[in-house]
Amino acid sequence: MSRLIAEIFADTGRARLIGVTGSPGAGKSTFVSRLALEYRKTGSRVGIIAVDPSSPYSGGAILGDRIRMSELYTDPDVFIRSMATRGALGGLSPATIDAADILDAAGYDPIVIETVGVGQDEVDIVRAADSIGVIVVPGLGDEIQAIKAGILEIADVFVVNKADREGADRTVAELSMNLDFSQTPGPWRPPIVKTVATRGEGIAAAREALDLHRDHLEATGAGRQRRLSRARARLRALLQARFFRAIEADSSSEERLEEAVQKVAERRIDPYAAAAELFSRFERA
Amino acid sequence: MSRLIAEIFADTGRARLIGVTGSPGAGKSTFVSRLALEYRKTGSRVGIIAVDPSSPYSGGAILGDRIRMSELYTDPDVFIRSMATRGALGGLSPATIDAADILDAAGYDPIVIETVGVGQDEVDIVRAADSIGVIVVPGLGDEIQAIKAGILEIADVFVVNKADREGADRTVAELSMNLDFSQTPGPWRPPIVKTVATRGEGIAAAREALDLHRDHLEATGAGRQRRLSRARARLRALLQARFFRAIEADSSSEERLEEAVQKVAERRIDPYAAAAELFSRFERA
Numbered sequence: 001m002s003r004l005i006a007e008i009f010a011d012t013g014r015a016r017l018i019g020v021t022g023s024p025g026a027g028k029s030t031f032v033s034r035l036a037l038e039y040r041k042t043g044s045r046v047g048i049i050a051v052d053p054s055s056p057y058s059g060g061a062i063l064g065d066r067i068r069m070s071e072l073y074t075d076p077d078v079f080i081r082s083m084a085t086r087g088a089l090g091g092l093s094p095a096t097i098d099a100a101d102i103l104d105a106a107g108y109d110p111i112v113i114e115t116v117g118v119g120q121d122e123v124d125i126v127r128a129a130d131s132i133g134v135i136v137v138p139g140l141g142d143e144i145q146a147i148k149a150g151i152l153e154i155a156d157v158f159v160v161n162k163a164d165r166e167g168a169d170r171t172v173a174e175l176s177m178n179l180d181f182s183q184t185p186g187p188w189r190p191p192i193v194k195t196v197a198t199r200g201e202g203i204a205a206a207r208e209a210l211d212l213h214r215d216h217l218e219a220t221g222a223g224r225q226r227r228l229s230r231a232r233a234r235l236r237a238l239l240q241a242r243f244f245r246a247i248e249a250d251s252s253s254e255e256r257l258e259e260a261v262q263k264v265a266e267r268r269i270d271p272y273a274a275a276a277e278l279f280s281r282f283e284r285a
Numbered sequence: 286m287s288r289l290i291a292e293i294f295a296d297t298g299r300a301r302l303i304g305v306t307g308s309p310g311a312g313k314s315t316f317v318s319r320l321a322l323e324y325r326k327t328g329s330r331v332g333i334i335a336v337d338p339s340s341p342y343s344g345g346a347i348l349g350d351r352i353r354m355s356e357l358y359t360d361p362d363v364f365i366r367s368m369a370t371r372g373a374l375g376g377l378s379p380a381t382i383d384a385a386d387i388l389d390a391a392g393y394d395p396i397v398i399e400t401v402g403v404g405q406d407e408v409d410i411v412r413a414a415d416s417i418g419v420i421v422v423p424g425l426g427d428e429i430q431a432i433k434a435g436i437l438e439i440a441d442v443f444v445v446n447k448a449d450r451e452g453a454d455r456t457v458a459e460l461s462m463n464l465d466f467s468q469t470p471g472p473w474r475p476p477i478v479k480t481v482a483t484r485g486e487g488i489a490a491a492r493e494a495l496d497l498h499r500d501h502l503e504a505t506g507a508g509r510q511r512r513l514s515r516a517r518a519r520l521r522a523l524l525q526a527r528f529f530r531a532i533e534a535d536s537s538s539e540e541r542l543e544e545a546v547q548k549v550a551e552r553r554i555d556p557y558a559a560a561a562e563l564f565s566r567f568e569r570a
Contacts, residue, residue, distance in 0.1 A: 002557035009555035023308075224550075231549035231556070235542065236529070238560035243528045244521070246568070257520065264516035265509075270294035271516070272287035275523035283531070 008105035015109035019129030026135040027161045031197040032114045038207045045077040047108030049099050051115040094237055128230045131213045135159045138167035155190045157209045163194035188216050293390035300394035304414030311420040312446045316482040317399045323492045330362040332393030334384050336400045413515045416498045420444045423452035440475045442494040448479035473501050
């Protein structure tokens with residue numbers, strides 16, 4: 001993959017990355033499909049990267065509601081890529097951002113990255129985007145709690161989907177109140193848009209809100225800051241992968257690691273001392 | 286923290302770690318409170334570590350339904366610690382497992398680690414446990430999908446909570462079917478227990494299932510394997526933290542990292558080449 005990225009990298013950096021996240025069952029895939037259709041109206045070629053939670057053991061991804069996107073599959077100007085997070089190392093998944101680069105170089109713009117859930121990995125992926133849409137559904141008090149803690153602060157646009165359900169206005173009010181009491185009010189106040197994605201309602205407004213945010217990024221220095229933090233997260237993830245590869249590639253350092261693992265498991269050395277010793281040997285190697 | 290862990294480490298390794306996870310709103314905290322009361326009946330001193338999803342910006346944790354545990358707060362033989370994941374680096378959070386060691390050395394056993402959500406970080410934390418309880422609630426089709434992908438395979442015991450709701454038996458049947466079709470059937474088939482945690486129903490059965498799993502760990506080599514992977518995850522997390530600290534502590538390597546970040550953001554060097562260069566300089570330093 002690294003050779004391909006090296007070849008195309010100069011042709012990247014043109015596409016907007018739009019991240020979309022929210023809890024399971026919030027209707028993310030349906031919303032993303034509708035949003036893609038909305039952008040298609042202006043002739044844009046749209047890339048979609050759907051990141052499934054990976055199974056920690058089998059590494060497999062499920063398709064789930066991906067099939068709802070079938071109307072887009074036949075459009076040659078829409079490219080959909082489904083991938084697992086493979087979060088073994090944590091942090092930004094290199095494969096996901098590589099896929100975005102490839103679509104970018106191929107002329108897809110915008111590229112929508114859809115991630116499931118509220119975990120750190122998902123947050124890291126979606127934070128790599130230029131604009132972040134967080135999808136919420138009405139009437140899930142506990143969910144709002146979780147969202148508050150995890151993804152409220154990363155939203156550039158809130159989408160209250162399934163807005164034909166009871167409690168939609170209350171959810172809007174709750175989100176708005178949370179914004180009022182935000183500890184870190186910035187120059188951008190995330191708009192809150194109501195949608196019924198299954199019927200295509202509110203999608204144009206959601207698109208407008210996302211485009212307003214793009215204008216904000218361009219008018220202020222915020223866009224450049226996003227690109228810098230994306231590059232930083234990417235470099236850190238690649239450095240981390242190199243570090244563990246370097247340990248595992250050398251059979252004597254791999255062996256030392258396994259010896260230390262056994263000693264720690266048997267409580268013969270404490271983990272901090274073991275890590276310090278392993279690291280100093282690695283530095284000297 | 287490292288000095289404290291070094292001092293107490295020889296006194297650790299006696300407590301069972303029980304991980305409890307599930308989606309927001311599944312009733313995890315209520316279940317954990319009831320389970321703690323159940324273990325208290327036999328005179329055990331119980332530790333509870335509640336890991337909230339951390340906000341990527343403020344690093345803050347919310348309390349949320351933690352307050353439901355108030356009945357336990359007055360019991361001197363129950364120690365409750367609430368903490369954020371601080372998953373900036375991904376992987377097993379050193380602070381969480383350090384807290385478990387401290388409770389372990391202080392004689393708390395079992396120690397219940399409660400995590401929210403289905404993200405990789407949460408999965409990493411809960412995987413560090415000896416026995417893992419996954420809480421599911423009836424009637425959430427999409428949720429089951431997400432759980433299937435993320436945490437079905439790590440469950441040692443399934444708890445169908447809020448089992449007085451419609452669809453509880455169907456959820457049990459679905460979970461059971463998923464187990465039948467599991468790609469990696471092992472010697473342990475996770476029991477499925479129905480509970481109504483708010484009323485304390487089924488808690489004794491859940492405890493029995495967890496204790497059966499402990500017996501299984503002891504009778505087979507599985508317990509030792511768990512301890513080894515816990516030590517491995519812990520060492521990797523500490524090594525990773527040391528690696529980034531080493532980069533950031535040296536002003537010239539920190540500067541080189543920031544230079545590379547800018548070049549990557551401006552598409553003047555591709556990230557793989559930049560990471561390779563940074564890493565080779567680090568190795569030589």
